[in-house]
Amino acid sequence: MKEKIRIFLDSDLLEKYLLGDTSTEESLQVERYIAMYPEVRKTYNELQENLEAFAKMHAKKTPEGLKEIILNRIRNERMGRRRFYRFAVAASIAALVFAGSSYFFWNQNQDLQKTNTMVTNKIKTLEEDMKVQLEDLRNQYIVLNNPNTKKYSINGNKKAKELKAVAYVNPVKKLSYINVSHLPELPEDQCYQMWAEVNGELVNLGVIKQFGDKERLMALPYGEDAIGYITIEPQGGNQSPTVQNIVANIDY
The missing domain is CATH 1.10.287 (Helix Hairpins)
Known part of the structure; x- marks a missing residue:
């Protein structure tokens, strides 16, 4: 029985239920577990309280709108x-x-x-x-x-002092995102490009639009001790990062 409850709590059904994203069948299952098992009911109540507290504490840090x-x-x-x-x-x-x-x-x-x-x-x-x-x-x-989400503020180095970004990492859901809110202007023949090093493998995450949607979140590959980079590359992007042109390091 404990294994059954553990499997249920490890799923994301409680979070989906709170967000109103469950099907009728899933909603009935969640409500049944909340009614039958004190552990589930306690976790559900804590999640409600944590979500409300988290939203109040960090409302100003989340990009407006x-x-x-x-x-x-x-x-x-x-x-x-x-x-x-x-x-x-x-x-x-x-x-x-x-x-x-x-x-x-x-x-x-x-x-x-x-x-x-x-x-x-x-x-x-x-x-x-x-x-x-x-x-x-x-x-x-x-x-x-999610209350388990951690936020990391990222600033550029001396090559891009005005670069500002925030990384959102959730180790429970194994999800990572980044919001690049400000990029210094570059010459027309250059661009910013993002990379991630996960489990020893380098992943090209593509060119960052310098004048794109400032509220846009970019997905980062999740991995323990993962590292991200933002580099300056020739217009159109590069196949491998130019190490001497790294302008920001992202440890998540």
């Missing part, structure tokens, strides 16, 4: 997903109508079927991308609201 931006993006992504489902149905109906029109238009129907296949494949690709984006937004929301 970030949570609202994330929630709006989630709603927009869901609306977009429903539009793509309707578009897929419409494309399929159109293909059936034209395919059965006439033998004399067989060649035209063949072209239409190819087009429909391309459209369907494109829709599937977009749906997969949207799933990934929704999962990323959900993880961001969890990290910003």
Whole structure:
């Protein structure tokens, strides 16, 4: 029985329930566990209190409007997903109508079927991308609201003194994000690029947009004793970091 409770507490169902992100079946399971097991009820109450206390203590440190931006993006992504489902149905109906029109238009129907296949494949690709984006937004929301999340302020070295960033690391959920709020201007032929060294492997996290969304969170690969870097590279990015051009170190 204790193992059953431990497995439940190690999952993220309590956090999802607090955020209103559980299905009907999951909500019933959470409510049943809270009612039946004192350990679960105690953890649930503590999590509620910790979330409220954490939000009050750190409200000023979180970038202004970030949570609202994330929630709006989630709603927009869901609306977009429903539009793509309707578009897929419409494309399929159109293909059936034209395919059965006439033998004399067989060649035209063949072209239409190819087009429909391309459209369907494109829709599937977009749906997969949207799933990934929704999962990323959900993880961001969890990290910003979870009491186990740690924040690390990051400043640039003498090559980029005005660089400002905040790393959010949650060792329980094994999630890491960074918000680069300010980057000094660079010449047009240079850019900032982010890297992470996790378990001995160097990961290229891509170019940081100098004039992009200041409230945007970038995902960092999670790992114990992970290290991140921000470097100055030629415009378009580099395949490996230019060590002498490291402008910020991120130990998370």
